[in-house]
Amino acid sequence: MSTALPELGFADVVQPAWNVSPRVRALVTTRNGGVSAAPFGRWRDGADQPGGLNLGMKTGDDPAAVASNRARLLALAGVREAAWLEQIHGAGIVRAEDVLAQARAEGTPARADASVTDRAGTVCVVMVADCMPVLLCDEAGRAVGAAHAGWRGLAAGIVEQTARRVAALAGVETGALHAYLGPSIGPDAFEVGPDVRDAFLSGADGGQRDATANAFVAHPVNPGKYLADLPALARLRLQRLGVTRVSGGDLCAVTQRERFYSYRRDRDTGRMAALIWLDDQAQTLAD
Numbered sequence: 554m555s556t557a558l559p560e561l562g563f564a565d566v567v568q569p570a571w572n573v574s575p576r577v578r579a580l581v582t583t584r585n586g587g588v589s590a591a592p593f594g595r596w597r598d599g600a601d602q603p604g605g606l607n608l609g610m611k612t613g614d615d616p617a618a619v620a621s622n623r624a625r626l627l628a629l630a631g632v633r634e635a636a637w638l639e640q641i642h643g644a645g646i647v648r649a650e651d652v653l654a655q656a657r658a659e660g661t662p663a664r665a666d667a668s669v670t671d672r673a674g675t676v677c678v679v680m681v682a683d684c685m686p687v688l689l690c691d692e693a694g695r696a697v698g699a700a701h702a703g704w705r706g707l708a709a710g711i712v713e714q715t716a717r718r719v720a721a722l723a724g725v726e727t728g729a730l731h732a733y734l735g736p737s738i739g740p741d742a743f744e745v746g747p748d749v750r751d752a753f754l755s756g757a758d759g760g761q762r763d764a765t766a767n768a769f770v771a772h773p774v775n776p777g778k779y780l781a782d783l784p785a786l787a788r789l790r791l792q793r794l795g796v797t798r799v800s801g802g803d804l805c806a807v808t809q810r811e812r813f814y815s816y817r818r819d820r821d822t823g824r825m826a827a828l829i830w831l832d833d834q835a836q837t838l839a840d
Contacts, residue, residue, distance in 0.1 A: 558604050559604070560625065563580075565606065566583060566629070567582075568581075569801060571798070573692050575832070576694030576831050577829070578630070578829070578830050578832050579690075579733065579828060581686060581827040581828075582606055582626060583606065584596065584811075584813055584814050584823060585605070585606060586604070587618070587625060588604065588618050589603070589605035589607040589614050589618045589823060590615075591603075593814075593823040596810050606625070607622060607823025608622055608680060608825065609680055609682075612823055612824060614823065630828060634653060634676070635826075636650075636668050636670075637652070637656070638652060638662055638663055638664070638665050638701075639661075641665075642684075642705045643665075643705070643706060643711075644666065644667075646700075646711075646715055647663050647669075649668040651663065652665075666700065666701040666711055667715040670698075670722070671697075671722040673830075673831040673832065674831070676828050676829070676830040677698055677699040677830065678827065679701035679827050680825065680826050681735065681737065681806075681826075682813075682815060682822055682823065682824050682825060683703075683737060684738075685703070685734055685736075685787060686734075686735035686737070687712050687732060688733040688829045689715060689719045689730055690730065690731055691719065691729055691730055691731070694831055695724065695831075696719045696720075696722035696723035697830060697831060698718060699827055700715040704786075707753075707786055708749075708756060713793065716730055728797070730794075731799075732796055733801045734784050734788075734801035736805070736809075737784065737802075737806055738783060738805065739804075739805025739806070741805070742780075742817065742818075743783055743807075743817075744772060744778050745778065746777070749781060750769045750779055750781070753768070753769075761789050761792070765786070784801075784803070785802075787802070806818075813825065
């Protein structure tokens with residue numbers, strides 16, 4: 554099945570544009586470069602065609618196709634394994650090496666929504682299909698982390714908590730971190746109710762309350778609904794910690810159908826992955 558389709562290449566993934574140590578490796582997949590068929594395939598010329606890079610085991614896709622897609626991804630990254638999680642839209646954080654140890658011993662993924670590590674060659678990974686992947690590292694490449702930030706996790710503090718864990722592992726202040734906001738549902742597509750707005754407003758400090766309110770725009774058609782700016786809300790959360798070197802947040806999964814999976818748009822759809830790890834062949838900037 555996979556031999557009839559092109560191999561996964563770096564043209565099929567998104568890489569953060571950030572000025573950090575070459576020791577930090579990171580990428581976010583798209584829907585392209587795999588072997589999955591409809592409804593998990595590539596979207597070309599208004600049709601769902603074979604060649605989708607669905608990485609979600611619980612999507613209804615052929616498990617063999619997903620396994621092949623994961624193998625393609627690991628081969629592209631040049632690693633043997635990744636710390637796949639069972640994500641639960643919460644704020645739980647684990648060490649990626651512990652995730653791998655559990656998978657080897659028990660054959661089950663850890664239940665969490667973020668992982669961190671300071672060990673070279675250990676890959677933190679989260680899966681998304683509208684929720685935002687947030688990748689974090691220090692500039693010298695001492696520690697990294699990946700967080701799955703849907704609105705529930707974001708409101709619960711998943712990004713701040715992951716940033717603190719990465720900073721602690723790296724031995725730096727949180728303000729020294731870099732962050733990348735990966736493809737997610739964009740501000741023109743994310744319709745939410747007043748409960749979501751209230752959750753963020755109740756958690757906003759005094760200095761950010763107005764900016765938090767401004768991240769919600771009254772829906773032009775549906776009374777009582779709002780359009781939420783998930784990247785803006787993530788930036789505000791990072792700003793609290795002094796994290797100002799934030800890139801990304803400009804790729805909408807919903808509107809870019811040929812490039813990204815979107816649960817909100819399609820329901821029956823695949824999952825993309827955001828990976829970050831430390832290259833054991835490279836040195837930190839401090840070395």
